[in-house]
Amino acid sequence: MAPKTIIEKIWEQHVINQEEGKPDLLYIDLHLVHEVTSPQAFEGLRLKNRKVRRPDLTFATMDHNVPTTSERFQTKDEIAAKQMSALEKNCQEFSIKLADLHSPEQGIVHVIGPELGLTQPGKTIVCGDSHTSTHGAFGALAFGIGTSEVEHVLATQTLWQHKPMTMQVNVVGPLSNGVSAKDVILTIIKKHGIDFGTGHIIEYTGEAIRGMSMEERMTICNMSIEGGAKAGLISPDEVTFSYLKGRKYSPTGEDFELAVGRWKELATDEGAVFDKVVEIRAEEILPTVTWGTNPSMSVTIEDTVPFPEDFSRDVDRKAAQRAYEYMGLAPGTPINEIQIQHVFIGSCTNSRISDLREAADIIRGQKVAPTVRALVVPGSQQVKQQAEAEGLADIFKEAGFEWRDAGCSMCLSMNPDVVPAGERCASTSNRNFEGRQGKGARTHLVSPAMAAAAAIYGRFVDVRTLHITVSGREA
Ligand SMILES: CC(C)[C@H](C(=O)O)[C@@H](O)C(=O)O
Numbered sequence: 001m002a003p004k005t006i007i008e009k010i011w012e013q014h015v016i017n018q019e020e021g022k023p024d025l026l027y028i029d030l031h032l033v034h035e036v037t038s039p040q041a042f043e044g045l046r047l048k049n050r051k052v053r054r055p056d057l058t059f060a061t062m063d064h065n066v067p068t069t070s071e072r073f074q075t076k077d078e079i080a081a082k083q084m085s086a087l088e089k090n091c092q093e094f095s096i097k098l099a100d101l102h103s104p105e106q107g108i109v110h111v112i113g114p115e116l117g118l119t120q121p122g123k124t125i126v127c128g129d130s131h132t133s134t135h136g137a138f139g140a141l142a143f144g145i146g147t148s149e150v151e152h153v154l155a156t157q158t159l160w161q162h163k164p165m166t167m168q169v170n171v172v173g174p175l176s177n178g179v180s181a182k183d184v185i186l187t188i189i190k191k192h193g194i195d196f197g198t199g200h201i202i203e204y205t206g207e208a209i210r211g212m213s214m215e216e217r218m219t220i221c222n223m224s225i226e227g228g229a230k231a232g233l234i235s236p237d238e239v240t241f242s243y244l245k246g247r248k249y250s251p252t253g254e255d256f257e258l259a260v261g262r263w264k265e266l267a268t269d270e271g272a273v274f275d276k277v278v279e280i281r282a283e284e285i286l287p288t289v290t291w292g293t294n295p296s297m298s299v300t301i302e303d304t305v306p307f308p309e310d311f312s313r314d315v316d317r318k319a320a321q322r323a324y325e326y327m328g329l330a331p332g333t334p335i336n337e338i339q340i341q342h343v344f345i346g347s348c349t350n351s352r353i354s355d356l357r358e359a360a361d362i363i364r365g366q367k368v369a370p371t372v373r374a375l376v377v378p379g380s381q382q383v384k385q386q387a388e389a390e391g392l393a394d395i396f397k398e399a400g401f402e403w404r405d406a407g408c409s410m411c412l413s414m415n416p417d418v419v420p421a422g423e424r425c426a427s428t429s430n431r432n433f434e435g436r437q438g439k440g441a442r443t444h445l446v447s448p449a450m451a452a453a454a455a456i457y458g459r460f461v462d463v464r465t466l467h468i469t470v471s472g473r474e475a
């Protein structure tokens with residue numbers, strides 16, 4: 001048999017109808033639901049008098065709108081309150097499990113799926129949310145869908161899809177200390193652009209990826225969509241299996257061993273051919289900071305804000321001009337001289353336990369600069385609890401960080417956590433678009449370690465000069 005990629009294997013296992021000139025009909029193994037993109041889908045079902053086909057393969061949580069303070073149970077925002085109560089009512093009526101605000105399992109949809117063991121290798125996973133690509137870290141085929149597709153999946157547990165092309169992104173060699181998964185994906189997007197992945201599903205390979213924890217792999221896959229890809233995934237290995245062992249919805253006992261046997265077979269075969277291959281050398285990747293208004297507009301901590309002449313294409317020069325203005329930055333400004341007023345450690349990109357450990361390692365015994373307001377928002381209530389048990393919460397609080405409940409928070413301005421116009425935020429999230437963290441807010445995307453260091457110094461600093469171990473790699 002011809003060697004195959006993991007992408008082709010999962011696709012083939014899930015096609016239930018294939019006709020010339022039509023998209024394939026795929027079976028969906030897991031449908032994750034949140035409050036923002038589901039109300040109309042449920043309304044559609046009701047109007048057509050349909051049921052949810054597989055409530056047992058559907059799981060809901062509240063994340064985007066929820067306040068992450070004690071205001072949690074009395075949202076003042078009318079739309080938010082409506083969307084949350086609609087989700088509660090819909091889940092009740094259609095018998096869907098919901099991690100509501102009282103649940104210890106509540107959190108950002110892309111954090112709780114993996115942590116509960118719902119996310120597993122070989123599954124097709126969809127959610128009305130673009131960062132569903134996160135789940136690909138487990139060797140699942142996971143992608144975001146629109147609200148009409150949410151309705152289709154609720155009603156039929158299937159989805160019409162054109163088969164995307166495949167791409168290998170190979171990260172060659174090991175990473176240096178102080179360089180994290182966030183720097184890797186930001187550098188990939190910088191090098192290849194915000195649309196290099198269009199029409200493709202990416203498989204990330206190479207020594208740097210294999211050396212990463214599941215949390216770091218999730219950070220990489222999470223931002224596949226920021227490079228334009230439909231999805232991103234990583235062939236499963238022992239790191240994947242040991243992460244999943246003992247999770248609430250993981251198979252148990254002998255079933256787990258059988259599952260591992262099946263999961264092992266999913267990995268891309270030696271000699272399998274991708275439609276496109278790109279390569280990047282890990283040693284070239286340094287701590288990275290975005291200076292502009294899309295995730296490709298980044299430079300290393302050693303650089304300056306680029307000059308218009310640095311761009312060869314006219315469209316990039318124009319985009320840069322506009323970004324300088326929005327960001328209030330002059331070309332040539334050294335990155336380590338940019339002062340920030342806010343720090344946000346959170347979001348489905350970087351709010352898992354290892355992210356908080358990484359940030360806490362830098363914060364320990366230090367104080368947040370008096371000019372900075374800093375937030376840590378754990379991705380889930382489980383992460384919050386674990387961080388409290390490990391003493392990380394105390395480290396953050398003693399340093400002057402606000403310690404919050406789980407939610408999307410400052411990642412996007414759909415809840416009370418916003419950055420005021422004209423102010424700057426060092427953020428561990430994934431999007432730096434105009435207005436993303438609030439009207440006129442200026443976002444700089446960074447790793448958790450870089451965000452933590454910025455909180456202490458009030459500006460960007462090179463974490464490699466702080467002589468600490470980041471992500472388990474020695475200084
Ligand atoms: C609100 C939701 C539809 C949106 C998405 O799909 O990504 C959000 O999660 C985001 O990150 O912008």
Ligand code: SF4
Nearest residue numbers: 131347348408411412
């Ligand atoms: S944390 Fe941010 S990127 Fe992730 S789902 Fe929430 S809003 Fe979207």
